[in-house]
Amino acid sequence: MTQDAPAEPRPDSTAAPCDPRRTRRETERFPSAPNLPGSSLNGVFWTSVTLIVVLLAVAGLWPAQLSAAADAAMNWVTATSGWSLLLIPLGLIGLLLVLACTRIGDIRLGPDGSRPQYPTHAWIAMLLGAVMGIGMITYGVAEPVSHLLDPPHDLAEPGSRDAAVDALRFTFLDWGLHAWAVFATFGLAIGYSTHRLGNKGLVSPILRPLIGRHADGAVGKAVDVLVILSTLFGTTTSLGLGAAQISQGLSRIAGVDLTTTGVQLIVIALVTMLFTASAMSGIGRGIRYLSQATMVIAAALLLFVLLTGPTGWLINLFLRSLGGYAGGFVEISLMLPTDGQDLAWMQGWTYFMMAWWISWGAFVGVFLARISRGRTIRQFVLVVLGVPTLIFSAWFTVFGGSAMFMDLERGTGIGAAAAENVNTAFFGLLDQLPLTPLTSVVAVVLVVLYFVTGADSNTYVLSVISTDGRMDPGRPVMGLWGVLTGATAAVLLYAGGLDALQTAVMLSAAPFIFVILALAISLVLMLRRDPSVAARTGVTSALPEVV
Incomplete structure (x- = not known):
């Protein structure tokens, strides 16, 4: 998760708003704000900084x-409104499915005659890259194996076969439909x-149906x-997770303890220089291909663990x-x-994960809108x-399930180590498999690549939002x-x-949850007024059954 997206080629900032009368070449551009001299550094930029x-x-x-x-x-x-971190994503899932299963699902993200910019396989590969990243390394083993020893809500006996199933069920909850409902709603x-109405690539213009000129x-x-x-x-x-994983991996490779805060700060400084230079260089296409190559490496590592681990047991568990x-x-x-103990568990896992997805929404x-x-x-x-x-569920089953098998059948203690430090879990699993030195290097390389490409994309998006949507x-x-x-x-x-x-993630997500609610309501209001649906039905409200 993490949530690290490959940077797309940055569109020409002179693109005009979306309009059915535009030429094909014009409609293929991502709409952006006009580049007015001196308009980039506005109040949003200075207030944020x-x-x-x-x-x-x-x-x-x-x-x-x-x-x-x-x-x-x-x-x-979390004690007073933690429920919203679960209830609201669940509501978004229901809303999205209603939109998909009604006539609203026929509307295109663009003019009626527009067609996808990317082939379906390339599009799916890129949207998978939107979140596959450092979090998949940090928590791919740590979350399931931690739940094995400390079952969610005390639903199973710690260290039992039922606990292994519940461990993955709640991991799927943290990384599955709820997370992607948040991303899909924003996207x-x-x-x-942007594509159909020609607005800037910001959140604020979407709220016009709800708050009018105040947007x-x-x-x-x-x-x-x-x-x-x-x-x-x-x-x-x-x-922070990436720095901890890199220092942990380097410690395993070098045989020297490099997991201190000082080393992690140095790692952050070095990688910050890399992704900042990348963002400033404008080599978006190179980062895109690098991200796709990273996904190939991740898939190869997944296949390696599946084949060298308890394959049959993993399929059954999945x-x-x-x-x-x-x-x-x-x-x-x-x-x-x-109770209080259950709340502490939720703060460390489900509440934190939901807040993380909201902060990345x-x-x-x-990114999803652009592709x-x-x-x-x-x-x-x-x-x-x-x-x-489905893909993330497979990832956590292969890596987390393999670690749970090792603990249950061989007493390897991966879960106990993860309870002390989640950063040890992934490399603890690799220690139990063949070619440990090679796979450890591959894991560190994956973290570095996700680190750079994800932070590069985030730097670019922060810059766009803070300069009034300039692309x-x-x-x-x-x-x-x-x-x-x-x-x-x-x-x-x-x-x-x-x-x-x-x-910091949970506190920043607390007020942002209201933005998500407003966004969902505004989306429904915009879709009700969509002319293509209204023309087919002969009514001014195109979505009467949704509201």
Whole structure:
């Protein structure tokens, strides 16, 4: 997750808004804001930068006090409104399926005559790359094997076969339909707004049906600032996880302890230089191909573990867990904590994961919108919800299931080690398989590649949002966001390690959940007024049964 997206070639910023009368060449461009001299550095940019600099100063000068205040705020937020982190994604799943299964599903993300820019196989490969990343390495083993020893909601006996099934069921909950419903909602709303209505590639214009002219005023700018802050904290969590994984891998390869905070800060500094230089260089096409190559490497590693691990056991576990996930979907989607210990577990896993997806929603949504021009709403929803859920479920079954098998049958202690430090889990599994030195190097290379490509894309998206939707933000702006991203990750890591990063994500996602609700309502209002559906039905409201 993480949530690391390959950077697409950056479109020509002179593209005009989407209009059915435009030429084919014009309609293939991603619409963007006009490049007006002096218009790029607006109030959104300066407000966002000021807030981030103030946060960095406070975290650097008073780390203990900030950490205590953040922990208290997180406990209050999750205790009072943690339910929304489960209920709202579940509601989004229902909304998206309704849109896909009604006549609304025939609407294209673009003019009626538009067709997809990319072949279906390439499109699916790119949308998978939108989130496959550092989180898949960090939690691919750690989450299932941790749930084996500490079963969710005490539903099974720790270390039992039933606990192994429940471990994967709740891992699927954290990484499956709920996550992709958030991404699909953002992607669908942004894609419809930009490709079909010709708006800027921002969240604020989508809210016009709900808040009117305020979307272009202070309220809209506040929304865009919130999008930037939420996206930044989601990114910095990935950077912190990546630094920890790289230092852990280097320790295994070199045989020397390199897992200290100092080493991780150095890793963040070095990789920040790489992805900032990449973002400023404008080599988007190279990053795109590099990301696709990274996915091939990840697939090869997955196949290696499947074939050298307990293949038959994994297939059986996958089918049982997937069936349990589907059969008890609504039940586990609404399973809330019953006491303080259960709440702490939720804060460390499900609540954190849902908040992470919410913080990444706008970024992944922008990416999905850019690659999905010409797709129908039905195809977009069914593929974006279904394909990644199955692929991610397979990933966690192969890696997490192999580790659970090792613990259950061979007493390897991978789960116990992961309980102390989640960064040890992935390499702990590789230690139990053939070619450990080679696979450890491959894992470190994967993390570095995801680190660079994902952060490059995030730097670019932050620059676009902070410059009023300009698709060609200046190099100084991208350089500044690269530095701020790396600095925020470093300071939060210094202030409290992984716990501080997780807390920052959950606190930034708390107000952003209201943006998602507003976005979903505005999307429905826009679709009700879509002229193509209204013309076929002969009514002004094209979606009466959805509202």
